[in-house]
Amino acid sequence: MRIFLPVVRQKKGEACQYSFQGKIKDYFDPGADDDSSFAVTVNVRSVGDKIIIEGNFQAEIEATCCRCLCSFRQQLNSDFNEVFTLTPLLDKASTPEDLALETANQLTVSGDYLYLNEYLRQLFYLSQVYNPLCKPDCRGLCAGCGADLNRNACSCEDEAQIDLRLLKLKEFQSRNQA
Numbered sequence: 001m002r003i004f005l006p007v008v009r010q011k012k013g014e015a016c017q018y019s020f021q022g023k024i025k026d027y028f029d030p031g032a033d034d035d036s037s038f039a040v041t042v043n044v045r046s047v048g049d050k051i052i053i054e055g056n057f058q059a060e061i062e063a064t065c066c067r068c069l070c071s072f073r074q075q076l077n078s079d080f081n082e083v084f085t086l087t088p089l090l091d092k093a094s095t096p097e098d099l100a101l102e103t104a105n106q107l108t109v110s111g112d113y114l115y116l117n118e119y120l121r122q123l124f125y126l127s128q129v130y131n132p133l134c135k136p137d138c139r140g141l142c143a144g145c146g147a148d149l150n151r152n153a154c155s156c157e158d159e160a161q162i163d164l165r166l167l168k169l170k171e172f173q174s175r176n177q178a
């Protein structure tokens with residue numbers, strides 16, 4: 001995913017629009033499943049020694065619900081905008097990977113191409129929710145018997161929701177009653 005900057009510069013500040021799409025496993029995470037994919041649209045402008053990008057990143061990935069541990073398809077959607085500063089190409093031997101890293105980590109661009117792979121890879125990881133939920137009101141697994149409470153009620157459900165301190169009190173009461 002690279003953008004040829006001389007074309008952008010010719011537009012003198014007007015935006016050029018680009019789009020990229022592909023599989024997550026080919027670009028960001030070799031361990032991702034076959035169906036996980038992404039699409040990016042990005043507007044690129046050149047102003048002075050700056051390259052300004054604005055875009056949207058969407059992906060669909062396989063995720064595991066942090067409450068009930070089921071697998072589900074999660075949608076990711078994030079807008080991004082960034083300003084990169086043009087810097088002279090110091091080392092002619094820089095590989096596209098080097099340049100992509102420099103662009104992502106130092107927000108600089110050198111040479112004729114803006115390489116976005118690493119920038120978008122980082123965006124992909126940042127756009128993932130730390131604790132994904134299969135649905136906002138997922139009821140999770142019973143701490144007592146492990147039943148999936150989205151599907152089944154279980155007999156220990158009431159017990160599991162009692163605060164631990166109250167549980168101690170209950171034990172104490174039943175001991176005293178005995």
Ligand SMILES: [Zn+2]
Nearest residue numbers: 065068134138
């Ligand atoms: Zn869930």
Ligand SMILES: [Zn+2]
Nearest residue numbers: 142145154156
């Ligand atoms: Zn239970």
